[in-house]
Structure formats: structure tokens, C-alpha cells
Amino acid sequence: ATTIILDCDPGHDDAFAMLTAYGHPAIDLVAVTTVCGNQTVDLVTRNALAVGGLAGMTDVLFARGAEHPLVREHRAAPDIHGDTGLDGPPLPDPGAVTLDPRSADQLIVDLVMAAEPGEITLVATAPLTNLALALQREPLIAERVEGVAIMGGAVGQGNITPSAEFNILVDPEAAAAVFDAGWSVTMMGLEVSHQALATPEIRSRIAGLGTDIGVFADQMLEFFQARYLEHQGFESAPVHDLCPVVGLIDPTIFEFVRGPIAVETAGRLTDGRTVVDLRLPAGDDCRHRAGVGLDFDRFWDVVIDALSRLG
Ligand code: BDR
Numbered sequence: 001a002t003t004i005i006l007d008c009d010p011g012h013d014d015a016f017a018m019l020t021a022y023g024h025p026a027i028d029l030v031a032v033t034t035v036c037g038n039q040t041v042d043l044v045t046r047n048a049l050a051v052g053g054l055a056g057m058t059d060v061l062f063a064r065g066a067e068h069p070l071v072r073e074h075r076a077a078p079d080i081h082g083d084t085g086l087d088g089p090p091l092p093d094p095g096a097v098t099l100d101p102r103s104a105d106q107l108i109v110d111l112v113m114a115a116e117p118g119e120i121t122l123v124a125t126a127p128l129t130n131l132a133l134a135l136q137r138e139p140l141i142a143e144r145v146e147g148v149a150i151m152g153g154a155v156g157q158g159n160i161t162p163s164a165e166f167n168i169l170v171d172p173e174a175a176a177a178v179f180d181a182g183w184s185v186t187m188m189g190l191e192v193s194h195q196a197l198a199t200p201e202i203r204s205r206i207a208g209l210g211t212d213i214g215v216f217a218d219q220m221l222e223f224f225q226a227r228y229l230e231h232q233g234f235e236s237a238p239v240h241d242l243c244p245v246v247g248l249i250d251p252t253i254f255e256f257v258r259g260p261i262a263v264e265t266a267g268r269l270t271d272g273r274t275v276v277d278l279r280l281p282a283g284d285d286c287r288h289r290a291g292v293g294l295d296f297d298r299f300w301d302v303v304i305d306a307l308s309r310l311g
């Protein structure tokens with residue numbers, strides 16, 4: 001199994017990423033870390049603990065991370081995720097799932113440095129502030145992880161501005177540091193996440209699981225879909241944050257392009273854009289790739305299989 005730390009801001013699609021990572025036997029989820037993104041770090045941390053409690057994640061470490069981006073003012077996404085960051089389903093008491101006293105970036109450094117080289121993969125489905133702070137705290141993590149898989153960015157158009165996707169736009173300086181760190185980065189951007197649609201057929205399969213997790217997941221999708229229709233015109237909600245998790249479970253579900261990726265931090269119209277250089281075939285030393293296509297049926301089979309293994 002691939003051992004991962006999931007850095008997230010739940011967030012409906014982040015909650016799906018947590019549940020899928022925990023439920024699937026090909027992933028060993030050792031820690032969930034939180035960061036300000038969809039809502040304040042306090043709210044998304046509460047949400048992460050509640051989702052962890054629901055799924056019985058008592059063997060997973062949880063740590064709270066950055067309260068604000070590296071240099072910018074924080075901007076949240078209440079239009080998509082509501083005032084709590086996870087509006088819709090009632091949130092259970094987290095019970096036995098509690099917070100580690102360490103900060104997210106400290107926990108990431110501790111776990112990566114204690115593990116064997118290449119043992120841990122970092123997965124981020126949120127602004128990249130915690131990963132950037134972890135790199136500042138201990139630059140050697142860049143050599144020690146297997147790689148980094150993120151939901152964020154796009155080869156083409158953004159979703160918050162024509163140029164920028166939310167996770168990158170919230171903290172472009174952090175994103176730039178993560179792409180520049182020398183480790184391998186798989187970017188699952190909007191080209192793939194806009195194909196990860198919870199269609200009516202997928203929703204009925206999830207609701208039909210007949211489990212508490214199935215009910216919770218369907219309640220999340222009900223809210224999420226209404227907001228995506230209202231604000232971005234999607235009939236079915238894109239469950240973005242599943243992409244990097246499913247990509248680690250089975251990379252053959254995706255189509256990738258390889259090329260250097262850089263983040264715009266000083267543009268007037270292009271701030272937060274992920275600039276993917278595909279002009280020439282990538283050199284052997286290129287450690288960046290971007291997902292550009294996915295196999296819809298196999299993608300959801302993996303997710304629903306994982307959810308079905310949870311109670
Ligand atoms: C990303 O932004 C957040 O609102 C979602 O959770 C996802 O990580 C999509 O742009």
C-alpha cells in the first residue's frame with residue numbers, strides 16, 4: 001500500500017478524499033493535516049475531526065495547520081462549501097478522534113523524517129501553505145518523500161479567475177515553493193477534476209450503499225451539487241479532491257502530460273496561474289506532470305469500492 005499524509009481543508013470533496021483514502025486497501029492513511037482554505041482553519045479542522053469520527057479513524061493522526069497563507073490575506077469559499085466549510089449533512093461528534101498537539105507542518109516533518117526514504121507520499125487537496133512551511137522547517141523532506149500529489153491548478157482555464165484555480169490562488173507563494181522544491185509533483189488540476197462528476201447515476205450508487213457513510217456522502221453531494229449549479233453552472237458536482245487519491249490507488253485510470261510547471265505570483269490578470277510548459281517533450285530530469293484525462297467508470301468504481309468498505 002502507498003503510505004500517505006493527506007493535507008486538506010474539508011470541504012465536501014476533501015471529505016470524499018479522506019473517506020476514499022481511509023477505505024481503500026491500496027492506501028495507508030497515516031495522518032490528516034488541515035489548513036485554512038475553504039474556510040478558517042478552525043472550521044475545517046472541526047470538519048476533518050467529524051469526518052474522521054464518522055469513519056472511525058482512530059488510528060490516524062490529525063493536526064491543525066496554518067491559519068493564513070504565507071503572505072496573502074486568506075480568502076474562503078463559502079459560496080461552494082457554506083459558512084461552516086461543510087454545510088449540508090449533520091456533523092457527528094468526533095468521539096475518540098482527537099488532535100495531535102503538533103502543528104501540521106511539524107507533524108509532516110516528523111513523520112517524513114522518521115520514515116524510510118520513499119516511504120511517504122504527500123497528498124494535498126487544499127492551499128499548499130502547510131507543505132511550504134514544512135519545506136521551510138526541514139528542506140530535506142524534499143528528498144525523503146516518494147513524491148507529492150495535489151489537487152490544484154489547471155493546464156488551461158481556472159475556476160476562480162480565468163487564470164487561477166482556488167487552491168493555488170489562495171496561496172500562490174506556497175504553491176510556487178512546492179513546485180520548485182525538486183521533489184516529484186503530480187498536479188491533478190481542473191482538466192481531470194471537472195471530469196470527476198458525481199452524476200445522478202453515481203449519486204444513486206453512493207446513496208444505495210445503505211451505510212452511514214453512504215448517507216453522509218449523499219447528503220454532502222446534495223448540498224455541493226446545488227452550490228456548483230448556482231455558482232459555476234455544473235449539473236453534476238465535480239468532486240475535485242478525489243483525483244490525487246484515486247491517482248495513487250491506480251494511476252492507469254488517468255492520462256498525464258509531462259512538463260515543467262511554475263506558478264505565477266506577480267501577474268495582474270494571471271495571478272495564481274499554473275504555467276505548464278508543453279512546448280517540447282519534457283527532459284528526463286523533469287519531475288512535474290499534470291493529469292489531463294480520466295476513465296470515468298474505473299474512477300468511480302474505485303471510489304465506491306472504497307466507500308463500501310467503511311461502515
Ligand atoms: C478546490 O477548491 C476547493 O474548494 C475544493 O475543495 C478543491 O480542493 C477546487 O478548485
Ligand code: CA
Nearest residue numbers: 011014125126
Ligand atoms: Ca479542498
